[in-house]
Amino acid sequence: MRVITATFAIAAGILVLLGYFIDADALRYIGSLITDWAIIIGAFAALIGIINLIFVHMEKFRTRQTGGIYSVLLVISLIFTTGFGLLLGPENQFMRLAMDAIIVPVESALMAILVITLIYASIRLLRRRVDLMSIIFLVVAILVLILVMPTPVGQLPGAQQLLDFINTFSRGGARGLLLGIALGTLLTGLRVLFGIDRPYGGN
Amino acid sequence: MPIDFLAGLVGLVLTLLIFSYLIGDNPLFRLATYLFIGVSSGYAAAAIWHFVLIPKLFNPLRSNDPAQLILAVIPFILCFTLFAKLLPRISWIGNFAMAILAGVGAATAIGGAMLGTLIPQSLAAMDMFDVRGLDTAQAFTRLVQGAIMLAGTVAALGYFQFSAGRAPDGTPKRNAFFEAIAWLGKVFIAITFGTLFAGVYMAALTAMIERLSSMINFIRQLAGI
Numbered sequence: 001m002r003v004i005t006a007t008f009a010i011a012a013g014i015l016v017l018l019g020y021f022i023d024a025d026a027l028r029y030i031g032s033l034i035t036d037w038a039i040i041i042g043a044f045a046a047l048i049g050i051i052n053l054i055f056v057h058m059e060k061f062r063t064r065q066t067g068g069i070y071s072v073l074l075v076i077s078l079i080f081t082t083g084f085g086l087l088l089g090p091e092n093q094f095m096r097l098a099m100d101a102i103i104v105p106v107e108s109a110l111m112a113i114l115v116i117t118l119i120y121a122s123i124r125l126l127r128r129r130v131d132l133m134s135i136i137f138l139v140v141a142i143l144v145l146i147l148v149m150p151t152p153v154g155q156l157p158g159a160q161q162l163l164d165f166i167n168t169f170s171r172g173g174a175r176g177l178l179l180g181i182a183l184g185t186l187l188t189g190l191r192v193l194f195g196i197d198r199p200y201g202g203n
Numbered sequence: 204m205p206i207d208f209l210a211g212l213v214g215l216v217l218t219l220l221i222f223s224y225l226i227g228d229n230p231l232f233r234l235a236t237y238l239f240i241g242v243s244s245g246y247a248a249a250a251i252w253h254f255v256l257i258p259k260l261f262n263p264l265r266s267n268d269p270a271q272l273i274l275a276v277i278p279f280i281l282c283f284t285l286f287a288k289l290l291p292r293i294s295w296i297g298n299f300a301m302a303i304l305a306g307v308g309a310a311t312a313i314g315g316a317m318l319g320t321l322i323p324q325s326l327a328a329m330d331m332f333d334v335r336g337l338d339t340a341q342a343f344t345r346l347v348q349g350a351i352m353l354a355g356t357v358a359a360l361g362y363f364q365f366s367a368g369r370a371p372d373g374t375p376k377r378n379a380f381f382e383a384i385a386w387l388g389k390v391f392i393a394i395t396f397g398t399l400f401a402g403v404y405m406a407a408l409t410a411m412i413e414r415l416s417s418m419i420n421f422i423r424q425l426a427g428i
Contacts (some may be wrong), residue, residue: 085249172355
């Protein structure tokens with residue numbers, strides 16, 4: 001069974017990859033067809049994940065675990081939103097209300113409290129680990145913030161030049177990080193395509 | 204009650220509940236986050252159903268074209284095998300669908316890494332040394348910038364090189380050259396993270412200003428000011 005699932009994964013991966021790199025209509029069509037299947041399976045898996053979320057939180061309430069009462073709120077709100085969404089569609093006025101009244105304000109407020117938590121994290125960094133790298137990190141962060149902040153007299157003199165100078169260094173480091181991430185991704189993908197890693201089950 | 208007013212009122216209350224986290228984790232904050240997770244998961248489920256499953260799976264299943272029907276039946280069967288994942292004894296049935304997902308995911312990741320990052324970033328690094336059409340001063344500035352950026356790229360990559368030999372006492376140790384490159388890489392990474400931190404902080408500050416201004420506007424509207 002493990003060999004069959006690995007064959008499925010390797011065949012699907014190679015066909016999609018060939019569609020990327022070889023300029024042939026048939027390969028491109030097959031690649032896009034299999035990618036569409038993966039999108040459908042991924043979407044269905046997400047739905048099953050949401051169903052599992054309901055089961056997990058109902059179990060949490062049933063066994064009277066800590067915070068079980070919040071789980072009831074989560075399940076009720078999830079079922080109501082899903083029900084209305086399935087019946088009326090995500091573009092309906094009630095679904096827009098859910099987006100404008102709950103999702104956007106909460107996301108935005110969670111982002112906003114980062115203003116305080118990031119300052120707190122910076123102070124903790126200085127208290128726990130005072131070394132050259134922490135100091136460089138915080139000095140650069142503060143400097144960039146000062147240089148880009150609007151002031152009543154406009155941009156500070158020489159701010160743009162200094163910002164460009166810092167950006168030369170940060171772009172070099174960022175490119176190194178991006179290339180490192182891409183090489184890691186490439187290696188992980190190849191391990192799946194060679195059947196060395198099998199995240200779909202089987203050892 | 205007008206729908207905009209209701210949205211504003213609920214938004215205001217939820218914002219205050221989230222801001223209550225600033226005095227520590229508390230039931231009000233949890234209430235808002237659990238509600239948020241419930242509603243956003245429900246919204247995601249509805250969006251998946253209407254924007255992916257209906258057009259890509261269920262509509263082709265109603266097609267009169269046999270070829271299209273066969274091509275739609277395959278993902279349909281694979282999707283239903285995923286339900287087996289909820290039952291541990293027969294969860295292996297779902298492995299076929301997961302295998303296709305993992306295979307396509309791996310191929311997409313390889314394609315994305317190659318075409319989206321490795322090739323364009325390498326070309327951009329080389330492009331900094333293209334000084335055609337520039338006068339001497341501009342060419343010099345560009346070459347210096349290119350050299351600094353290339354040094355940063357190589358050093359940052361070198362920092363993540365963890366192969367090491369053995370010191371006389373048996374402890375793992377990199378040679379002095381790689382140690383120096385790794386140290387330089389750490390400096391570049393610290394500068395990069397400092398810049399990123401400033402960017403995230405500015406985004407958070409913008410969100411804070413937006414929230415506060417929407418709260419003030421709502422209260423002013425309520426008071427008729």
